[in-house]
Amino acid sequence: xxxxxxxxxxxxxxxxxxxxxxxxxxxxxxxxxxxxxxxxxxxxxxxxxxxxxxxxxxxxxxxxxxxxxxxxxxxxxxxxxxxxxxxxxxxxxxxxxxxxxxxxxxxxxxxxxxxxxxxxxxxxxxxxxxxxxxxxxxxxxxxxxxxxxxxxxxxxxxxxxxxxxxxxxxxxxxxxxxxxxxxxxxxxxxxxxxxxxxxxxxxxxxxxxxxxxxxxxxxxxxxxxxxxxxxxxxxxxxxxxxxxxxxxxxxxxx
Amino acid sequence: xxxxxxxxxxxxxxxxxxxxxxxxxxxxxxxxxxxxxxxxxxxxxxxxxxxxxxxxxxxxxxxxxxxxxxxxxxxxxxxxxxxxxxxxxxxxxxxxxxxxxxxxxxxxxxxxxxxxxxxxxxxxxxxxxxxxxxxxxxxxxxxxxxxxxxxxxxxxxxxxxxxxxxxxxxxxxxxxxxxxxxxxxxxxxxxxxxxxxxxxxxxxxxxxxxxxxxxxxxxxxxxxxxxxxxxxxxxxxxxxxxxxxxxxxxxxxx
Numbered sequence: 001x002x003x004x005x006x007x008x009x010x011x012x013x014x015x016x017x018x019x020x021x022x023x024x025x026x027x028x029x030x031x032x033x034x035x036x037x038x039x040x041x042x043x044x045x046x047x048x049x050x051x052x053x054x055x056x057x058x059x060x061x062x063x064x065x066x067x068x069x070x071x072x073x074x075x076x077x078x079x080x081x082x083x084x085x086x087x088x089x090x091x092x093x094x095x096x097x098x099x100x101x102x103x104x105x106x107x108x109x110x111x112x113x114x115x116x117x118x119x120x121x122x123x124x125x126x127x128x129x130x131x132x133x134x135x136x137x138x139x140x141x142x143x144x145x146x147x148x149x150x151x152x153x154x155x156x157x158x159x160x161x162x163x164x165x166x167x168x169x170x171x172x173x174x175x176x177x178x179x180x181x182x183x184x185x186x187x188x189x190x191x192x193x194x195x196x197x198x199x200x201x202x203x204x205x206x207x208x209x210x211x212x213x214x215x216x217x218x219x220x221x222x223x224x225x226x227x228x229x230x231x232x233x234x235x236x237x238x239x240x241x242x243x244x245x246x247x248x249x250x251x252x253x254x
Numbered sequence: 255x256x257x258x259x260x261x262x263x264x265x266x267x268x269x270x271x272x273x274x275x276x277x278x279x280x281x282x283x284x285x286x287x288x289x290x291x292x293x294x295x296x297x298x299x300x301x302x303x304x305x306x307x308x309x310x311x312x313x314x315x316x317x318x319x320x321x322x323x324x325x326x327x328x329x330x331x332x333x334x335x336x337x338x339x340x341x342x343x344x345x346x347x348x349x350x351x352x353x354x355x356x357x358x359x360x361x362x363x364x365x366x367x368x369x370x371x372x373x374x375x376x377x378x379x380x381x382x383x384x385x386x387x388x389x390x391x392x393x394x395x396x397x398x399x400x401x402x403x404x405x406x407x408x409x410x411x412x413x414x415x416x417x418x419x420x421x422x423x424x425x426x427x428x429x430x431x432x433x434x435x436x437x438x439x440x441x442x443x444x445x446x447x448x449x450x451x452x453x454x455x456x457x458x459x460x461x462x463x464x465x466x467x468x469x470x471x472x473x474x475x476x477x478x479x480x481x482x483x484x485x486x487x488x489x490x491x492x493x494x495x496x497x498x499x500x501x502x503x504x505x506x507x508x
Contacts, residue, residue: 067476068473068475090476090479108444108445108447108448109447109448109451110448110451110452110455110466112455112464112466117451121447122447123443123444123447125444147443147444147447149441149444151440154438155438155439155440157483158434158435158437158438158440158483159434159435159438159440159444159445161434161480161483161484161493162430162431162432162434162435162440162445163431163445163448164467164468164480164493165427165428165430165431165434165492165493166427166428166431166445166448166449166452167448167449167452167466167467168465168466168467168468168469168470168496168500169424169427169492169493169496170423170424170427170428170449170452170453171452171455171456171461171464171465171466172461172465172469172496172499172500172503173419173420173423173424173427174419174420174424174456174461175461175462175465175503176416176419176499177416177417177419177420178416178460178461178462180412180413180415180416180419181412181413181416183412184408184409184412184413185409186405186409186412186413186416187403188460189377189401190362190377190379190401190403190413191362191413191416191417191420192456192457193362193363193375193376193377193401194362194363194364194417194420194421195420195421195424195453195456195457196453196454196457197363197364197371198364198420198421198424198425198453199424199449199450199452199453199454200450200453201364201366201425202425202428202446202449203446203449203450206432206442207425207426207428207429207432208429208432210366210425211422211425211426211429212364212366212421212422212425213418213421213422214418214422215422215426216422219322221322222321222344225344226415226418229411229412229415230415234498234499234502234503235499237495237498237499238419238423238495238496238499239415239418239419239423241491241492241495241496242422242423242426242492244488244491245426245430245488245489245491245492246422246426248488249426249429249488
């Protein structure tokens with residue numbers, strides 16, 4: 001039985017605790033956080049819920065706090081033995097180098113509280129200081145997911161940037177589209193099938209082969225008309241830059 | 255039995271012909287186009303495949319050609335009776351005003367050849383010169399889809415712009431993400447579950463409530479680091495403008 005402490009009470013911590021509690025080989029010894037209110041959501045998932053300085057030695061300590069809180073939280077952990085990992089996409093593994101055994105367990109997904117997730121299909125990217133630690137992380141990761149990959153800190157950083165494009169930026173494009181609908185008394189439901197189909201195509205194909213639209217055709221007349229119809233300055237800028245990027249991309253390839 | 259001529263041999267024409275051939279109440283009298291090669295794909299779907307000037311009078315003529323080809327094609331149609339519609343998101347209905355009975359039948363989807371589509375869930379936006387024509391178009395549209403809505407030409411134009419955000423721009427974000435993966439020896443498969451989950455959340459929720467990431471948090475340090483890691487000028491510009499737009503959007507709302 002591997003004992004685990006989870007530090008953090010946010011979305012990643014919650015989803016990890018939810019997934020790990022079903023695994024017989026793992027026991028969540030404690031979940032640690034500052035806010036008693038946030039900790040109260042974990043009472044059924046862990047043997048104890050405490051503040052970080054009250055944590056007791058365990059086999060694996062998972063630090064699932066905000067990127068800029070990692071360094072601060074390390075100062076309050078009262079032990080140095082066992083394997084320490086963080087779950088961040090953008091923080092280097094070296095931040096944990098004060099511990100002999102350290103690594104990263106990065107689940108590549110956007111976690112929203114209350115939106116249930118099946119961990120089975122979420123890729124988990126792992127990295128560790130020693131080969132023996134990779135074996136331990138591989139085992140934990142495969143208990144959670146069927147997609148496990150060892151990647152380096154520099155690769156993880158790039159992957160995180162790519163994830164910003166795939167998640168944050170597409171979601172803001174959806175938001176702009178919804179706002180355009182709302183201002184014109186149109187239901188966003190009209191666009192939801194297109195949105196879903198666009199994603200589905202990129203899941204099954206190379207997205208560059210699926211590109212369509214005025215910018216791909218370098219149809220500057222339609223682009224100018226569309227820009228004229230957008231009254232919001234930020235919407236205009238996004239339309240303009242993305243159209244330029246698409247036109248340049250496929251112009252180069254022709 | 256309503257007789258239909260389809261003008262055009264592109265993706266929209268093909269998907270419409272595929273969907274309409276299954277409907278007993280409609281008969282595809284002819285498909286018309288310039289290229290014999292393109293027309294040959296329609297031989298099993300229509301009674302005849304001809305050039306536009308050889309078309310014969312029918313009840314409903316569907317003009318499914320590129321936006322900038324609509325006006326040109328009208329000059330070669332050898333009759334003026336019956337109902338004429340185009341399928342464009344951005345062209346006004348008035349382009350067909352030379353015909354007593356005219357309208358628009360706009361299926362809101364991105365059609366790619368060879369990617370099968372179930373028309374049932376594709377919203378069809380209709381508009382017509384007279385109420386009686388709306389009835390005709392409503393019937394055709396409901397034969398194809400369960401989502402039919404009457405919208406005006408100005409609304410359709412805005413909807414088409416919103417569709418560019420939801421389809422063209424998100425797809426280019428996917429493409430950039432794939433390129434970042436490829437340059438760093440990472441499989442794009444690592445991002446596909448995130449991509450799909452992001453779309454799924456926007457199908458079931460309001461996307462503005464699902465926004466996460468450094469720009470939403472106004473985390474300028476991470477944004478600067480990410481920009482520093484992007485070496486492609488176009489990728490940098492897209493990252494920069496979308497981050498600014500997101501920060502401004504949620505900054506205003508706070």
